[in-house]
Amino acid sequence: MKKLMNKDVFRTALEDAIKGKSANQAPFSKAWASGKLEKKHFARWAENHYHYVGPFADYLGYVYANMPDELTDAKDFLLQNMYEEEIGGDRHTDLLIRFAESCGTTKERIKNPDNMSATTRGLQAWCYTIAMRENPIVAVAGLVVGLESQVPSIYRKQTPVLREKYGFTDEEVEFFDLHIVSDEIHGERGFQIVLEHANTLDLQKRCLKICEIGAEMRFLYTTALFNDYVKNDVALEELENAA
Numbered sequence: 549m550k551k552l553m554n555k556d557v558f559r560t561a562l563e564d565a566i567k568g569k570s571a572n573q574a575p576f577s578k579a580w581a582s583g584k585l586e587k588k589h590f591a592r593w594a595e596n597h598y599h600y601v602g603p604f605a606d607y608l609g610y611v612y613a614n615m616p617d618e619l620t621d622a623k624d625f626l627l628q629n630m631y632e633e634e635i636g637g638d639r640h641t642d643l644l645i646r647f648a649e650s651c652g653t654t655k656e657r658i659k660n661p662d663n664m665s666a667t668t669r670g671l672q673a674w675c676y677t678i679a680m681r682e683n684p685i686v687a688v689a690g691l692v693v694g695l696e697s698q699v700p701s702i703y704r705k706q707t708p709v710l711r712e713k714y715g716f717t718d719e720e721v722e723f724f725d726l727h728i729v730s731d732e733i734h735g736e737r738g739f740q741i742v743l744e745h746a747n748t749l750d751l752q753k754r755c756l757k758i759c760e761i762g763a764e765m766r767f768l769y770t771t772a773l774f775n776d777y778v779k780n781d782v783a784l785e786e787l788e789n790a791a
Contacts, residue, residue: 552748552749558752561756562755562756565694565756565760565763566693566697566759566763570698570767571766571767571770572698572701572705574767574773574774575778575784577706580705580706583709584787585778585782586781587652588652590648591651592653593773594644594645594653595648595653595660595664596665596773597644598659599661600668600671600675601644603675604640606676606679607678607691608679610680610687612627612630612684614683615684619741621741622684622688622745625734625737625741643722643726645658646720647716647724665773667768667776668769670769671769678690678762679691683751685745685746686751688738689742691738692734692735693739693762694760694763695763696731697736697739698763698766699727699728699735700728700729700731703727703728704728707725
């Protein structure tokens with residue numbers, strides 16, 4: 549890449565940076581979508597996921613603090629995203645805890661950091677590092693495009709199974725329904741901010757790389773959930789043909 553890409557080419561390059569590393573392809577996601585998990589596995593997922601997504605507003609707060617004042621569209625988006633995470637209606641972490649409790653775990657276990665795996669700690673630490681130390685446009689690319697924009701495609705496969713096979717109620721799976729809608733909006737706004745403000749060759753290169761790394765981090769995190777909590781109950785061979 550020797551010259552600045554136009555927005556259409558850059559958009560395709562950002563999407564391609566995520567392809568092949570989507571968490572949808574991790575064995576835990578495949579086992580979930582094909583109905584091979586048990587409620588105990590969902591409980592372990594929630595105990596880990598809380599420590600990844602629970603601080604998401606904190607990550608965005610650091611990015612907001614680093615964002616130049618003149619980039620009002622980006623600052624407004626970050627504020628709105630933080631508001632939705634923490635104040636707008638039910639707090640997202642409260643909805644996650646509600647689902648987790650319906651799977652047999654407790655609020656105390658969920659909030660206890662001793663119950664997350666080493667890989668989850670690594671993902672959380674990476675998110676904090678990107679938020680605090682990276683150029684804020686690159687941070688939006690990593691956190692929103694590389695990570696958050698994947699969520700709707702993941703939950704669209706997983707949420708119907710929760711209702712149809714496991715009998716979860718609408719209230720118990722509200723966390724997933726909400727994120728299918730909200731993260732589609734957030735992901736698209738993240739794309740638009742990156743397309744608009746990554747206006748140098750160096751920034752475009754850095755955004756592409758951070759998207760690739762972010763997608764890989766989420767894939768590794770999701771794969772570790774299978775290895776840590778599921779592999780003794782579900783064989784990898786059972787997932788070979790799972791979509």
